[in-house]
Amino acid sequence: MASAGASGANNSRRLSMGGVTLNMTRMGVATRRACLTARSGSPGKSMMQSVDDDAWLPNFRADQVPFETAHEDWSTSSWREKQQLQQPTYLDEDALQAATDELRRMPPLVFAGEARTLTEEVARAGRGEGFLLFGGDCAESFLEFSADNIRDTFRVMCQMGVVLNYGGGLPTTKIGRMAGQFAKPRSADTETIDGVELPSYRGDIINGPEFTEEARIPDPQRLVKCYYQSAATLNLLRAFANGGYAALGRTGSWEMDFVKGTSQGQMYTDLASRVDQALEFMAACGVDVENTASSTSFWTAHEACLLEYEGAFIRKDSTSGLPYGTSAHLLWVGERTRQLDGAHMEIMRGIANPIGVKVSNKIEDQELVDLCNCLNPENREGRLTLITRMGAGLLKKELPRLINVVRDAGLNVTWVADPMHGNTETSSSGYKTRRFDNIRQELEEFFEVHEAEVSVPGGIHLEMTGRNVTECTGGGVGVTDENLNENYVTHCDPRLNNQQALELAFVVAGYLRKRRNAA
């Protein structure tokens, strides 16, 4: 599987330049340039307007729509001219075109107004007046798709939200790696088992995890299936968030049986009873607790990895006239695809959502400044979240540099810690795993470095599930290398289970409380 091999539409041709394969639509560069030039002149304007008006009709070609944006040189298809890393090579281009056309006809999954509200919450976290909690699977899958799994992850995020709100004293914004977190960038294009080499599994939106030649062939129909699964997931999340399940008065009832009786369970039960007392007190003071604490907000986010999928969901917001990525409220670019001149960055710079970028110690000073300027040329608060992921020990050494580069350049960002991706290892029993102690250490380093640098720790980003899995070792629950096999079900990276995630929430709440008291 070629990492730079890009899928092509049926009206596209492939162009190889210096080893990089580019897709050129029939519209072609020259035509598109003409289109862009026409945008600034009045005759062109009316032409573009009519194209835009057609944007909502079933058969429009969204990749030929040059939205009016802050970027004169951006269009919904400009990413096709850039290097496209981590993309599958589809064998049947007609089938791919049919699938993406179908997606373009589908309603958006989120509304631009929601993305704007989230931008404000990200900005608030960047100022230290709120906190972001990202959580969910490394890779959503068809196999693990069920109402119970969605509920369990939603529930543990609500529990963590209460711990952070109440314990840490900051409004917490919950953002699920859900309803779209399907495509996976991989370190290697192929996987070899017993001498048999096959293309790597790249997430259910691309191919299947089974180790067979057939399963590993990228299937365009999977994009459509993921859309429907995302719509159903989002529907249930919205119902839980607004239908009474998330009411603060139910805090005590969110506890899972397998956590009850553990030390995290006890800490949570104590906190829930304090929340109940606080609600009783507020009600006694005449606050309408029933109505004010009856719902919560819950946002979605995923790595914008699969370009054909994300491209199909760029829609023009009728209120602002700006293009939004409507597959999720917040989209992020991964560490492996954040090249300044790459296709992923090209999509992201043109859409108006809040955007995240994963960064490791590998990023150079000027590269970081250029990345921020590229994604956030107006330097707006809340637009850009930098999600650091380096590994315990390394973060302590390297994060000060990143903070100072950003500060010296006067750039607004919200800092979030991903303590998962720099701490992956193989267990003695052969499982891809992460040690709880390393995850906790990277989080502690994140808070301590921000404190030392007088900077703001704006949130955390975890791979986790509400289920009682055994994928990460350690924590109060004491998963060992030997019992990883008891309930190891992830499709990609190892996740924290309910109890381990809750345990981290208490650690983080301690840091937030300390920060708040110091302030």
Ligand SMILES: O=C[C@H](O)[C@H](O)COP(=O)(O)O
């Ligand atoms: O989730 C992140 C990446 O897709 C994952 O860590 C890559 O894993 P790999 O190194 O096994 O390819």
Ligand SMILES: C=C(OP(=O)(O)O)C(=O)O
């Ligand atoms: C691929 C991921 O992360 P990163 O880009 O940091 O490796 C991920 O979040 O699953």
Ligand SMILES: [Mn+2]
């Ligand atoms: Mn992962």
